[in-house]
Amino acid sequence: MKMNTYDLIIKAGKVFCSDTKLNTPGAIGIKDGKIVEFNADIKTKSIKTLNYPKGTLLPGFIDLHTHPAPSHWKYGMEADRFLLSRGTTTTMSQGDAGSNNWNKYKKAIIKKSKIDIYMALSAANNGEEFDHPVFESFEDIDINQAVETIKNNPKLIWGISANLSETCTYIHKPQNIMSKVLEMAEKSSKPILYGMRWEPFDWGIKDQLALLRSNDVVTYCFHVGPGGLAPKGHVEDSVWEAKEKGIKFDIGHGMNSFNFEVTETAIRDGFLPDSISTDYYYRHTNTIPIHDVPHTISKLIASGMNQNDAFERATFFPAKILGLEDQIGTLSIGSVADIVVVEQNTKNSELIDVNGNKRSGKLWEPVLTVKSGEII
Template sequence: MLDLLIINGHVIDPKNNVDEIKPVAIYGGRITKYENGEEAKHVIDAKGKYVFPGLIDSHAHMFQDGTEIGMYPDTAYIPTGVTSAIDFSAGVANYSIFRQAVIARSKVRIKSFLQVCSAGLVTTSYHECINPKYFNAEKMDRMYKENRDNILGLKIRQSEELAEGLGIQPLIATVDIANKIGCPVEVHCTNIPVPTSEVLKILRPGDIFQHVYQGVKNTIIDENGKLYDCVLEARKRGIIFDTAEGRKHGDFEVMTKAMEQGFVADMCSTDLVLGSMYRRPIFSLPNLMSRYLCMGISLNEVIRMTTERPAKLMGMENEIGSLSEGAYADVAIFDIMDKEQLYKDWKGSKFLANKLLKPEMTIKDGYIMYCAPDYIYEN
């Protein structure tokens, strides 16, 4: 007998090219094959709803109580259909306590990128140090090797205000360390001190260009709104583009101009911190996804950006991010409501959306962990 059976829901599972009404069966914390007529201990009627793989936020800051910006992953994510996420907060000096105190105790599945600044992002009172002479490459190598099941790569914030006259040398040094370790690099690209092309030339296949729609300086489009050729060339080489819009990294004009020229980011993520959790302009991952849907990205693609692709980045493409037989039973049930919502970007530009992705239920490892108060799914 099955543990859970979800019936009558419109299943969207991009990894398996599923876009239809069909049952989803769960047994022993995993997705399992459904045999017609098979009984279940618990049946969830999802008629009129959408059924997605558990969502994945590919960029966030979850070092709760260990950094000033660290938000609470279970509180922020479980009620919004998010079952996995990637953190970018800790450095070699505090990663171990982050793993013990937060990762090990969270219901949300968390993997990490290690900040090249040893202290990570501990405070908002001052910027982290990205001067390469203070990088502890030996300890990064050891930390990565001892935690390969969790640490995915290295992270550098290559903003002009952090570089302090060093130009792009911090990124070059980070990539050099990553080459020796054997891992990818994720680079924060808001207000970079050099043209976008120079950053992309340094990045390797599998590296992540973060905050792709930022509009502060050296963006992905020129002064006439034309997408730089180097962006498309980088994608062909295997560079990954993520949004991580946060509070100041999303520019509607940059996004729409890029979309008009056929460019859409690979992943949709929030860059959530304590100060933006359930607050404008991001609020939550589904709220951001709602805007992308209304801006013209198909529902299938929005779900792919928040399931299949980040699952691959986490090295878990056969275990999460899909409803494949044998995958962890992480499932998100949503309604898509007709609701007007006014969005504003970092410089005050407005966008009026008319659809809202409303979380109805979150299932993690086969257990119901959230259900909206008005979702009465049993007869």
């Protein structure tokens, strides 16, 4: 094969990349798993050429909150089957593994998956391997062991996961658990993926946010109720202050954390999430409401978000949170050839939130996924 022959060329009616400011028809050239050219019409020969005149070509989706894990673990689902097939090329586990089972997890899940998987390490030693509250035993939080695990795996372990809902904290005060989590984060110099305490509502959101630091990520941000970010019809002042401080906000749709009224209120107030995630785990994979990344993007657009704002929050913005924006979430020359092409349905679909509320909107569907230059 000649050196000037590409492995793959993908043409699309629109190519969008927040990083490189692309928002135009064009084509991407791929060779050896990397993006090597963007042009309106690539002249170089290619082994394979695909054309999507009605499609929008994007960097592969990045989902910062899922549960890729062995099927016998509490939340475990097969990431290649349920995420990669829907355009997500990179994901992060919300605390499926802890310091006790990290090496086992890395071998069984990360190394055997096509999708790239990063970890927000559980503050609890065993993560979500077993079917009991993750913080059932207060002694099951070994700060030094977790810090050592993180320091030995700095590239794969992004940070620390702490979900402080009552189903996780059991009989313990969430403030006491959070104290240990913060110590762990400080000692490891890593951010926190934080699940808000909104069930029961016994710890004010203002007090929780005050503990978080710049670059920590709050997930479940569009939950409805007193523990959400807009319980009184507008985004709370403490939420704006947290955003100003550099705290990031993630959706974590799941079966409890995407409400249309809260989302519409936030967008109307000018508050946009920093990343679009799904909280996908095995009980979510074939359920209503459907909430993979393309569906969640569609719901955000139906709620009033600008289309390109939604696209960048599933691509470049989460890449920046991971610190990988020079490699993924971008279509820049030399970056990894992780790509999704989506097409918008011509007819409106019924979109559903976690509380059964419905909106009408056009659904974006993936028609092509490319992982490291390989067509999935």
